[in-house]
Amino acid sequence: MxxxxxxxxxxxxxxxxxxxxxxxxxxxxxxxxxxxxxxxxxxxxxxxxxxxxxxxxxxxxxxHEAGGVLTDQEPHLSALDSWESWTAWRDAVVARYQAQGRHCPLGALMDQMSSSPGTAEVITELLAQWQRAIRAGVVSMQASGQVRAELDPDRTAAAFVAGIQGGVQVLRATGRSDQLEAAFDLMLDYLRGA
Amino acid sequence: MxxxxxxxxxxxxxxxxxxxxxxxxxxxxxxxxxxxxxxxxxxxxxxxxxxxxxxxxxxxxxxHEAGGVLTDQEPHLSALDSWESWTAWRDAVVARYQAQGRHCPLGALMDQMSSSPGTAEVITELLAQWQRAIRAGVVSMQASGQVRAELDPDRTAAAFVAGIQGGVQVLRATGRSDQLEAAFDLMLDYLRGA
DNA sequence: GTTCTTCTGGACTTGCTAGTCCACAATTTG
DNA sequence: CAAATTGTGGACTAGCAAGTCCAGAAGAAC
Missing domain, CATH: 1.10.10 (Arc Repressor Mutant, subunit A)
Known part of the structure; x- marks a missing residue:
């Protein structure tokens, strides 16, 4: 065509x-x-x-929506190389989803999944990209000695994806961002080695 | 009637x-x-x-489904008073959701949310109960000195809810339980004070 | 056992929605 | 400009699914 x-x-x-x-x-x-x-x-x-x-x-x-999810988190997501950038990212994500409330692209995507099967692949790819970006941030922090080297970057990034995803999901259901913030902060604390 | x-x-x-x-x-x-x-x-x-x-x-x-989500995690959920019980709970949840794959009550609930508004309240209540149970576990671990006292039980429990919820959501989309396990393990490590 | 209530089956109506079809308008091409 | 292609509008169809209705069976009540 x-x-x-x-x-x-x-x-x-x-x-x-x-x-x-x-x-x-x-x-x-x-x-x-x-x-x-x-x-x-x-x-x-x-x-x-x-x-x-x-x-x-x-x-x-x-x-279309999948593309937007990650670019919305820029420029933070591509430059997670200092503690400031990590917290700036955290703040941006939380603010973003608080503002959106129910009008959430990612959530809408998840809803589509059960209806049309092709969506699952789009989401899988999106999550993978997301996780890769976070993983790169962890690695970069390890390279500069700000995060302990024995941490597994893959698993850490995977946990971040789950935590954020879950927090957003809870936000959609309840309207409260407590869980999203708590999950984010806990994981950042963990990264810091607290 | x-x-x-x-x-x-x-x-x-x-x-x-x-x-x-x-x-x-x-x-x-x-x-x-x-x-x-x-x-x-x-x-x-x-x-x-x-x-x-x-x-x-x-x-x-x-x-009906909301009732099942928590009772499925018993007896673990009500007795999170030792490290063994926490990991047993972790294993039970992971195994449970791995086995279910897409046939997941909690996920199905989330899907219903956008269609019928009343469901959101049911989910909110379920999440609150869940968080209370986890919170009780954290408090009990603090009381016996196994978890450091300065940890905020509410926020920790909130993070657990988000992490599990997100992990399950990812599992539904991708079929992989990596994120669920990673989130769970990270949070348990955090609890241990690693 | 008869009378009242609850339970069951399924035909029917009504409204809606994905998808079709085709005529016509605008735009490109040569 | 003429011909081909692409864009636009909307009437129409076909099928499906929620909800209605009622007749009659099964069971409770006394």
């Missing part, structure tokens, strides 16, 4: 509108008519750009 | 059948006809026992 610049723009508009809409609504409850209304497009266009229909659209949205 | 013993049994059969079915399917994709087929009941019965229809049924299922 060839796309002119205009077509590209429309396709993008659909993805972004659908993404935003999905952040506030369960994927099962979002209809193509909703998407059309939000993005000012017709059924014809949606199927023109997403021949696989709803499933294809959701997958495209998933990929 | 009065229920004879027979009625009770039928109602229970519907809840349990629906619960099991929901563990493997997205709530939006589960129809009342499915539930009827699985539990060998008719539409009439479902609406007889759940006048609020699907939403009421889902809520009843949520409550």
């Amino acid at each position: 060839k796309l002119t610049p205009k077509g590209q723009a429309t396709r993008q508009r659909i993805i972004e509108g659908a993404a935003e809409y999905l952040r506030g609504n369960a994927p099962g409850a979002v209809t193509l008519d909703d998407v059309g209304a939000v993005t000012r497009t017709s059924k014809g266009q949606i199927f023109h750009y997403f021949p696989d229909g709803k499933e294809g659209l959701l997958l495209a949205v998933a990929r | 009065k229920l004879t013993p027979k009625g009770q049994a039928t109602r229970q059969r519907i809840i349990e059948g629906a619960a099991e079915y929901l563990r493997g399917n997205a709530p939006g994709a589960v129809t009342l006809d499915d539930v009827g087929a699985v539990t060998r009941t008719s539409k009439g019965q479902i609406f007889h026992y759940f006048p609020d229809g699907k939403e009421g049924l889902l809520l009843a299922v949520a409550r």
Whole structure:
């Protein structure tokens, strides 16, 4: 399928509108008519750009949202080489998710998972990237002697991913960020060797 | 609404059948006809026992499943008073969720959340109970001098909840329990004062 | 045992939604 | 400009699923 610049723009508009809409609504409850209304497009266009229909659209949205999760944490995530940068990252993540509340891209992604199977792979890849970035930070801290060398960077990074992920999940359910902050702080303390 | 013993049994059969079915399917994709087929009941019965229809049924299922999450972790959860009991608990949780894979009550609950609002409260209550139980374990370890006293039991318990929750979530998405184990071990190490 | 209540089955209605189809508009290409 | 391609709108279909309704069976009550 060839796309002119205009077509590209429309396709993008659909993805972004659908993404935003999905952040506030369960994927099962979002209809193509909703998407059309939000993005000012017709059924014809949606199927023109997403021949696989709803499933294809959701997958495209998933990929779009997955991209945003990590770039939202920049520039912190790529430069975890001092204690200041780690805490700055912590603060950025907490603030970000507090502000979003329920309108959470990552959470919306998780919700999509049970509906369309392809989403699971997108999430798996996202988590892997995330973990790699954190791992790099741990290694860099070890290289400069700020973190003890016997720590396993892989497992530490894995724990961070789980803790943040869980904290966000709890935040979505309860509206409170206590668990997210507690998990983050505990893990940072651990890193410091407290 | 009065229920004879027979009625009770039928109602229970519907809840349990629906619960099991929901563990493997997205709530939006589960129809009342499915539930009827699985539990060998008719539409009439479902609406007889759940006048609020699907939403009421889902809520009843949520409550049912929430009850199971904590009792599944017994007797460990109520007796976190020695290092052996903590690691036994860890092993039980990891084994449990590894075995379940995707058929996870807690995860299914989270999925329901975006569809029916009432579920969020059920989850909030469940998480609170869970956190209280862990907190009690931390306090008990402090009382016997096995954990340093300056640790905040509330925040520590909150971090545990987030870590486990996140680990389980990752397990559901990727099928791997690495993150769950890593988070658990990191937090236990932290508790030990490593 | 008859009368009242609860339980069960399933046909039916109603509304909604994914997906189709096609006519027409805009844009590119040569 | 003419022809081909790409973009847009919206009416229409088909099927599904929630919820209604009621007739009758099974069981309680006395």
